[in-house]
Amino acid sequence: MDPLFYLPIVYLGVVIGSKALLGVAMHRLGGRYNNRHPRAQQDTLTGWGARAKAAHYNSYEAWPVFAVGLVAARFGGGDDLWIHGLSLIWIGLRVIYLYAYVADFHRLRTVSWCGATLAACWMMVLPIL
Numbered sequence: 001m002d003p004l005f006y007l008p009i010v011y012l013g014v015v016i017g018s019k020a021l022l023g024v025a026m027h028r029l030g031g032r033y034n035n036r037h038p039r040a041q042q043d044t045l046t047g048w049g050a051r052a053k054a055a056h057y058n059s060y061e062a063w064p065v066f067a068v069g070l071v072a073a074r075f076g077g078g079d080d081l082w083i084h085g086l087s088l089i090w091i092g093l094r095v096i097y098l099y100a101y102v103a104d105f106h107r108l109r110t111v112s113w114c115g116a117t118l119a120a121c122w123m124m125v126l127p128i129l
Contacts, residue, residue, distance in 0.1 A: 003074050003083040006091070007067055014094045015063050018056040021102055025049030048102050055101035059094070062116065066090055069123030076127025083123060090119040 026033050026041050034041040042053050073083045093116035100109035
C-alpha cells in the first residue's frame with residue numbers, strides 16, 4: 001500500500017472525526033447544534049466540551065505537520081516500512097491525545113502530543129538517514 005493513503009485516512013478519521021466529540025458537546029448545550037453561529041456556540045462550552053473544542057482545533061494544527069512528514073519521507077526516498085510504522089504510531093498517538101484531552105488526563109495528553117510530533121518529524125528526516 002502506498003503510504004500516501006494515510007493522508008485521507010488521517011484527515012477524515014482524526015481531524016474530522018474529532019469534530020464528532022465537539023458536536024456532541026454543542027448538542028448538549030441547548031439541545032441543538034447552532035449551524036448559523038457554530039463558533040459562537042462553541043465559545044460557550046465549558047469543561048469537557050471546551051477541551052473537545054481545543055482538541056479539535058489542535059487536530060487541524062497537527063495534520064499539516066504529519067502531511068509534510070509523510071510527503072517528505074515518501075518522495076525523499078524514505079523506507080516504506082518506517083513510513084508505515086511512523087504513520088501508524090502518529091495515528092495511534094493522536095487518537096490517545098484526543099481521548100486524553102477530552103478526559104482531562106493532561107500528562108497523557110502531553111506525552112501523546114510529543115510522541116506524535118516526534119513521529120512526524122522523524123518522517124521528515126528519514127530520507128537523509
